[in-house]
Amino acid sequence: MDWAGWALFGIVATAALTATMISAQMAGLTRLDLPLVLGTIITEDPDKARVVGFFIHLTAGQGFALGYAAVFALLRRADWWIGGLLGALHVAIALTVLLPLLPGVHPRMASHRAGPASTATLEPPGLFALNYGVQTPAVTAVVHVIYGVVLGLLLQAR
Template sequence: MDWAGWAVFGLIATAALTAAMITAQLVGLTRLDLPLVLGTFLTGDPDRARVVGFVLHVGAGQGFALGYAAAFALVHRADWWIGALLGIVHVGIALTVLLPLLPGVHPRMASQRAGPASTAVLEPPGLFALNYGVQTPLVTAVVHVVYGVALGLLLHAR
């Protein structure tokens, strides 16, 4: 496996994915602000949370890029379509498992069951993160598939 490529291209693909998600949020395609969601695990200040969350997301993306690289090595090939399939699996798990479970562990996120006394500052994402807008699943899926395609094109299995 091209481990140096994983380190460089994983970072590039992750930064691009994160920037695309932030841009989609800023232009109104989704209300999902992933850096804010991740950063508020550690700080209640929204401006600092976005910076901390960006760093956390890039770090997590590097971890996922390592997983993609390992999958490419396992099948002895790295192709755009394998990357796209991995991106679909990745976003499927994120939207159906990880984000819906987040209110159970996030200290500043409400749950679907939180009553009016809740002091949470973030609303729960819900299934497919639909609470952040009807276009959120599509936007999230597209950027994750592009992430996988980019890694499939840039990484080389040996």
């Protein structure tokens, strides 16, 4: 496996995924602002949170890219369709496990059990992040599958 390729391509794929998610949010396809959600774990200021959150997501994406590269290394092949399947698995875990658990650890996110006295500034994503819009699962799935496809193609080409 080309580990230098992983380092470069992981950042490229994650930056593209994050930019696409931000663009989808700005286009009104979803209300999920992932850099804001991640950044507000660290800071209350929404403008600073978006910058911090972008880098948190970039770091997490690099970790996931390492996982993808490890799977490709174990399989002794990197193909676009294997990357796409890994992207589908990745988004399934994110939408059904990671995002629904986030209110339990996020200091500025309400939970489904939060009452009217809650001072949380972010609403919980809910299962499949549906609280951020009905198109959110589809947008999120498409960009994560593309992330996997891109990693499969780029790591295959090396």
